[in-house]
Amino acid sequence: MASLFQTYLQLGFFHIFNLRAYDHLVFLLALCAPYVLADWRRLLALVTSFTLGHSLTLALATLQIVSFSSGLVEKLIPITILLTCAVNLARAGRTESRLARVSRPEPAVLALPNLLALVFGLIHGLGFSSYLRELLGQQSRPVLELLAFNVGVELGQLLIVSLILLLGLLLLRGFGVQRRDWLLVVSGAAMGIALVLLVG
Template identity: 75%
Template sequence: MSVFSTYVQLGFHHIFNLRAYDHLVFLLALCAPYVLQDWRRVVALVTSFTVGHSITLALATLNVVQYSPAVIELLIPITIVLTCLLNLARAGSAGSRITDRPGPQPVVLALPNLLALAFGLIHGLGFSSYLRELLGQQSRPLLELLSFNLGVELGQLVIVLLILLLGFTLLRGLRVHRRDWLLVSTGAALGIALTLLVGR
């Protein structure tokens, strides 16, 4: 197996497993306001998040930036809490405008994408300790960085697809209201994030 495919698999499995539950919960919070028809906007959000974590993952792995792992472990649940609060504010202000069949909307919204990018910078530092353990003493692991990031991106896209499909099943199959889905999924993410925050 090539180095490229090996690190793609490592990146995929690093995000697509229950040990990465803090990142999974962040993706749940990130996707909660959207439905399957919004997939372009969700891809834009996830890509913004990926750009952010790719930057800091590379900088930290190459020892360009130094950071405190304890601080990053604290900041990751804070990013989830802030995302959830934004969701709840959106649910409260939108009111009846949150419907099961939204009208045409722009693919990129400045604030959510900028926040996803900024929070990705924090999550990238969380990924870097794992990748540095894998790389050992390599000083220029450019191929490994690229393929690991690609694997993480693929894993994230699978996760958000599953979240959107779950939402679609509930909204269309069980006739759950979109606002209820937003509140329940956001509430679950917020509860887990607060538990993490207190524990850390």
């Protein structure tokens, strides 16, 4: 049983921590772009909301409680990236000092971004489930495999978020890149990739 758990944990980890999952990687990049290392609490709340969403739909779809069109999900994922980038670009219109206060938001400001992350997580969870169902074949109640895969995805996701924050720290502190410029470049690049995915 431990071996089975480890196998699916590794599959989940390398499913997200993999260039072939670039649509999910680009979403995480866009999600993290407005934040720096000092904002880790704010970002943790966002990532937790995203995790709750995709954990729910990953479980429901893998256990065949809900069904969906994989083609529709493939179109919705880039839309989540585009909407995240649109929010980022609106933030980039603020002055640098106002942007820096993102680490100390008012409680009312927390609700909408976290709600969006939760909804976007629901969509991404459906995308994860397609891959997991292919691995599982005809198993009807793969609870252990589902749990292990989900933990693996989360570990991979946390590593990706950590790397993005460290890259941002290096560029902002080490090379003197302005926070607004980092946000504009990252969001613009993510938006471009999302548009290619959407029309492709």
